[in-house]
Every structure is written in C-alpha cells, then in structure tokens.
Amino acid sequence: MHRIRKRKPEEQEVKIQPERPWQPDEVLRIEHLSVSFAQYQKGLAKEDLQVIRDLNVSIRKGEITAVVGSSGSGKSLLAHAVLGILPYNARQGGHIYYEGQELGRERIKELRGREIVLVPQSIAFLDPLMKIGPQIRKGKKDPASREKVKSILEGYSLSPEVAGLYPFELSGGMNRRVLVSTALMETPRLVIADEPTPGLQMKLARRVMEHFRELADTGAGVLLITHDLELATQTADRIVVFYAGSTIEEADASDFSLEEKLRHPYSRALFRAMPQNGFTPIPGTQPYAAQMPSGCPFGPRCIHCTQECESPIPWRELRGGRVRCIHAE
Numbered sequence: 167m168h169r170i171r172k173r174k175p176e177e178q179e180v181k182i183q184p185e186r187p188w189q190p191d192e193v194l195r196i197e198h199l200s201v202s203f204a205q206y207q208k209g210l211a212k213e214d215l216q217v218i219r220d221l222n223v224s225i226r227k228g229e230i231t232a233v234v235g236s237s238g239s240g241k242s243l244l245a246h247a248v249l250g251i252l253p254y255n256a257r258q259g260g261h262i263y264y265e266g267q268e269l270g271r272e273r274i275k276e277l278r279g280r281e282i283v284l285v286p287q288s289i290a291f292l293d294p295l296m297k298i299g300p301q302i303r304k305g306k307k308d309p310a311s312r313e314k315v316k317s318i319l320e321g322y323s324l325s326p327e328v329a330g331l332y333p334f335e336l337s338g339g340m341n342r343r344v345l346v347s348t349a350l351m352e353t354p355r356l357v358i359a360d361e362p363t364p365g366l367q368m369k370l371a372r373r374v375m376e377h378f379r380e381l382a383d384t385g386a387g388v389l390l391i392t393h394d395l396e397l398a399t400q401t402a403d404r405i406v407v408f409y410a411g412s413t414i415e416e417a418d419a420s421d422f423s424l425e426e427k428l429r430h431p432y433s434r435a436l437f438r439a440m441p442q443n444g445f446t447p448i449p450g451t452q453p454y455a456a457q458m459p460s461g462c463p464f465g466p467r468c469i470h471c472t473q474e475c476e477s478p479i480p481w482r483e484l485r486g487g488r489v490r491c492i493h494a495e
Contacts, residue, residue, distance in 0.1 A: 200221075215456055249284055
C-alpha cells in the first residue's frame with residue numbers, strides 16, 4: 167500500500183497577490199518586471215546583463231495600450247516575457263498577472279494561441295513549408311473557417327488565392343498583413359501586437375489599427391508595441407513610454423496633444439521629435455545596458471538632472487497618469 171507523501175511547507179503552492187487590488191477591467195498587469203541575460207566574458211567569467219530593470223504595465227479590457235520607445239528599450243522583450251518565450255539564457259523577475267492570477271509557465275502554455283495571441287514583429291514566425299490558409303486557420307478545415315479566412319484576406323486587400331500560396335510567394339508587406347490576420351481568426355482576451363505596421367503603406371497601417379480597435383471594442387485588451395508614436399496617439403487609449411529598460415511615463419493618449427500635459431522630460435522630447443511638432447532631436451543616446459547610470463537612466467540627457475536623480479526613482483501617480491521622475495509636477 168502506497169503512502170501519500172505530504173508536501174513540505176516550502177513545497178506548498180504560494181499564490182502571489184498584486185501590489186494593488188485587482189481591478190475588474192484589467193486583463194493583464196505587470197509589476198516590476200526585470201529580464202537579464204547570462205553572458206560569458208573573457209575565459210569562463212560569467213556575467214548577468216540586465217536589459218529590463220523595472221517595467222510596470224496594465225492592460226484593460228476594451229482598450230488599446232501602446233508601449234512606445236526607441237530600439238533597445240525593452241519593448242519586444244516585454245512581449246516575449248508575457249508569452250513565456252524568452253531565450254534559454256534569460257532570467258526573469260517581477261510578476262505578471264492575467265485575470266487576477268499570476269501567469270506561470272504551465273498556465274501560459276494553456277492560454278497561448280487561444281486566449282492570448284501574438285502578432286509578431288518578424289515574418290520569420292510564418293512556417294515556410296505551410297500554405298497561408300492553414301496557417302491562419304490554425305488547422306481548422308470546416309467551411310465556416312475557410313470562409314472567414316477569405317473575408318479576413320479581403321479586408322487586407324489580399325485576394326482569396328493567397329490562401330493557397332506559401333510565404334515565399336508573397337512580398338514582405340503581404341506577409342506582414344498575413345501575420346495580423348492570424349489574430350483575427352480567434353476571439354482572444356489579450357492581443358499582443360509587436361511592431362505590426364513597419365513596411366506598410368499608411369492606408370494599410372491605419373486599417374491594421376482599425377482591426378485592433380475592433381478587437382478592443384469586443385472586450386479584448388490590446389498591448390500594442392510600436393515605435394510609431396504618431397500612429398499610437400491616433401489609435402490607442404493609453405500610452406506607456408519605455409526608456410532603457412524602465413517605464414518612465416503612463417498617460418492618456420490625449421495627453422500627447424499638448425507638451426505641457428506630459429510629465430517626463432523624455433516624453434516631452436518624443437513629442438517635440440514628431441514631424442508636426444518641429445522634428446527636434448535631443449543630444450545624446452540611450453545608454454547601453456552594461457553602462458547604465460545610477461538612478462534615472464535619462465539623467466545624462468536631462469537638463470533638469472540633479473544629484474537627487476542619482477538615487478532610485480519611484481514609479482508614482484501624477485495628474486491622472488504615472489511617472490518615474492522626482493522633478494515632474
């Protein structure tokens with residue numbers, strides 16, 4: 167007769183609760199996310215390179231939250247962390263909650279591709295050995311699914327014949343439209359779109375954004391990762407600004423209509439860099455992960471920087487948004 171072994175106290179499953187009470191309209195919340203990569207230096211010396219330090223993002227049902235920032239700020243890593251597809255040498259910290267419960271490895275496997283779908287940045291995610299139709303249908307062969315694929319393709323100005331072609335037979339722009347189409351086949355609760363519009367004409371890019379808007383209007387939460395601030399302000403409900411692996415501001419998209427409404431110096435610099443606002447750059451570059459300054463990562467480029475900025479900067483609420491800057495008012 168087998169005896170049932172009781173779990174030791176340290177083996178008991180511990181449910182981690184969010185810092186703040188869970189809101190009914192939230193679908194995803196990320197608290198203090200960090201991502202580092204193990205790298206070997208000279209000889210066998212091993213070093214952890216911290217690329218993401220403190221990311222905080224909430225996605226609400228029925229809304230599009232756009233994450234903006236320059237290349238290397240950690241935007242795509244955020245998507246991979248949520249989906250549990252970080253490289254083998256990555257180490258992740260912080261907490262990710264979905265529908266009020268922590269999103270662990272086993273749970274994300276069950277949800278990925280069903281309730282949580284990804285529109286990836288690279289067309290390399292398409293299977294080169296499978297025709298377009300089956301990839302969008304995800305194996306479904308019933309007449310309704312085939313008809314839906316035809317309707318989706320037509321919505322992106324793609325002929326029904328595209329369903330019978332392979333990715334190598336399409337242009338890069340056509341394949342990008344196919345990637346977006348894969349999200350429309352399901353009825354997801356969370357859509358993660360990683361740079362879905364580069365290479366598309368403005369008319370098609372806006373049409374893609376309209377589809378994400380339609381998904382949000384059905385109750386889904388949409389996490390839009392993009393470097394196109396102008397397109398984000400036209401489509402998103404809220405905008406989260408990343409800089410050097412940290413969230414530095416969260417604001418309503420309408421705040422980007424006027425510089426004075428923004429809270430962080432970098433957000434205001436992004437505003438001034440938009441073509442309609444003078445296309446004015448600021449000196450300096452985003453710091454490399456291995457050469458991060460202490461305290462505020464934007465400090466070396468900020469005209470308001472003081473000695474106080476060399477200490478850890480809290481993520482705080484301000485004027486209906488959030489900001490990581492001690493001088494913001």
